[in-house]
Amino acid sequence: MPREPIxxxxxxxTSKVVSIATxxxxxxxxxxxxxxxxxxxxxxxxxxxxxxxxxxxxxDSLKECLRYVGRNPVGDFFAVVNGDHLVGENSLEVMGDGExxxxxxxxxxxxxxxxxxxVLQQQLDxxxxxxxxxxxxxxxxxxxxxxxxxxxxxxxxxxxxAHIVRGMSVPLGNTVRALxxxxxxxxxxxxxxxxxxxxxxxxxxxxxxxxxxxxxxxTIKIAAYREGTPFFSSVLxxxxxxxxxxxxxxxxxxxxxxxxxxxxxGHVLPDELAPRDEVVMPATQVQPKRxxxxxxxxxxxxxxxxxxxxxxxxxLSKAGMExxxxxxxxxTGGGARMPGFAEMTARGLRTQxxxxxxxxxxxxxxxxxxxxxxxxxxxxxxxxxxxxxPDQGRIRGEGERNWSPGALLRRPFAxxxxxxxxxx
Ligand SMILES: Nc1ncnc2c1ncn2[C@@H]1O[C@H](COP(=O)(O)OP(=O)(O)O)[C@@H](O)[C@H]1O
Ligand SMILES: [Mg+2]
Numbered sequence: 001m002p003r004e005p006i007x008x009x010x011x012x013x014t015s016k017v018v019s020i021a022t023x024x025x026x027x028x029x030x031x032x033x034x035x036x037x038x039x040x041x042x043x044x045x046x047x048x049x050x051x052x053x054x055x056x057x058x059x060d061s062l063k064e065c066l067r068y069v070g071r072n073p074v075g076d077f078f079a080v081v082n083g084d085h086l087v088g089e090n091s092l093e094v095m096g097d098g099e100x101x102x103x104x105x106x107x108x109x110x111x112x113x114x115x116x117x118x119v120l121q122q123q124l125d126x127x128x129x130x131x132x133x134x135x136x137x138x139x140x141x142x143x144x145x146x147x148x149x150x151x152x153x154x155x156x157x158x159x160x161x162a163h164i165v166r167g168m169s170v171p172l173g174n175t176v177r178a179l180x181x182x183x184x185x186x187x188x189x190x191x192x193x194x195x196x197x198x199x200x201x202x203x204x205x206x207x208x209x210x211x212x213x214x215x216x217x218x219t220i221k222i223a224a225y226r227e228g229t230p231f232f233s234s235v236l237x238x239x240x241x242x243x244x245x246x247x248x249x250x251x252x253x254x255x256x257x258x259x260x261x262x263x264x265x266g267h268v269l270p271d272e273l274a275p276r277d278e279v280v281m282p283a284t285q286v287q288p289k290r291x292x293x294x295x296x297x298x299x300x301x302x303x304x305x306x307x308x309x310x311x312x313x314x315x316l317s318k319a320g321m322e323x324x325x326x327x328x329x330x331x332t333g334g335g336a337r338m339p340g341f342a343e344m345t346a347r348g349l350r351t352q353x354x355x356x357x358x359x360x361x362x363x364x365x366x367x368x369x370x371x372x373x374x375x376x377x378x379x380x381x382x383x384x385x386x387x388x389x390p391d392q393g394r395i396r397g398e399g400e401r402n403w404s405p406g407a408l409l410r411r412p413f414a415x416x417x418x419x420x421x422x423x424x
Contacts, residue, residue, distance in 0.1 A: 007383050011080040011376040014043045014218030017057040018376045019065040031363045036064030045218040045237040046082030047171045054178045076187035078383045080195050080375045081175055085168035088233030093160040104150040112160045132191050133165040137229045163230050165191045190379045193223035193233040199378025200332045200356030210327030215335025217241045224319045232319035240335040246300040253284055268305040269340035270298040309348040324351030332356040334372040
């Protein structure tokens with residue numbers, strides 16, 4: 001019997017490095033084989049800033065993950081990439097000369113995506129930027145927009161509306177180097193906002209229109225979906241670490257003590273707490289043990305969360321989302337566990353909010369159904385879904401220059417097809 005393929009993912013987060021190995025069953029189902037999660041020290045706001053620390057954390061995480069899998073049976077890894085250098089934009093690629101009637105085939109669609117990728121890569125300076133994803137949203141047939149699947153339809157000119165994610169080559173390359181230094185082959189990179197969306201959003205929500213907000217330790221990842229596909233994605237350089245830092249400063253306590261107390265007693269809506277609630281602050285090198293009113297203790301959390309929501313709101317305005325999406329907001333990432341944050345988000349963004357844990361599937365251990373595993377499990381789903389589409393999140397070569405959105409070229413069907421066969 002042929003061996004079932006293994007899919008593995010690694011998420012180098014600001015607070016933890018998670019690795020998960022799974023087998024892909026005959027029905028397309030994932031069967032987890034091992035999980036490793038170790039603290040991450042060498043990452044700041046989603047970007048590696050201490051290579052040695054990251055390499056060690058990746059090594060430890062893998063050791064834990066592969067403990068039960070045997071000796072190195074896992075070949076290729078998919079990885080989550082993060083940082084506010086990731087840019088999501090929508091663009092248009094055109095195929096056909098507008099004169100010759102053609103019946104659109106699957107091959108045309110593949111060629112269109114592939115040629116869009118080729119054009120973008122040529123226009124980018126690979127030393128500074130790389131294209132990570134080209135996700136088809138809709139097609140236009142002779143200018144008529146909104147076609148979901150043009151296969152079998154006639155047109156003179158076919159246009160692809162796509163959501164494109166690009167990022168800076170140096171941080172992306174450093175992630176790959178860190179993984180390679182642990183003898184991992186990197187099969188693909190997936191941008192964190194889309195990985196989180198993949199991990200926690202249902203197909204119905206994506207169809208209806210929904211926003212996923214992943215609050216991690218150092219970054220907030222936002223992705224907006226409608227009619228089944230993402231049309232906006234972005235990363236803000238702030239997260240749960242800032243809440244901790246604010247508390248450490250306000251209460252004059254060490255950072256790690258602030259983190260522990262935040263998780264034990266934190267709440268972002270102090271007005272909802274009983275006025276008599278108290279928090280015992282252990283003695284530090286500079287202060288004796290003391291007791292603080294919990295409302296006072298939580299005040300910095302309220303102020304910082306309010307500021308985060310304001311910035312999230314500004315991002316959503318950039319996405320053209322003036323009214324709340326029909327499917328509401330799904331909050332995920334470790335920061336989504338913060339008591340009161342979902343309620344505050346619902347009030348601030350005037351929409352319904354749920355806390356998203358990774359979507360359930362048979363065999364998924366309960367321990368992984370936590371918001372902080374959204375991205376890692378999302379990438380596994382992504383890898384399986386895109387296993388036949390070589391343009392999504394592949395590692396790129398060198399020698400490309402800058403591109404500007406909208407500067408995509410018109411190209412006839414034949415040439416786009418030729419480009420495709422050349423690449424294969
Ligand atoms: N119960 C909790 N209450 C409040 N914040 C929490 C809780 N659990 C985790 N967090 C916060 O979530 C953040 C880590 O989220 P995570 O998604 O794991 O981040 P990353 O992917 O960046 O490593 C940290 O800032 C941590 O303090
Ligand atoms: Mg994360």
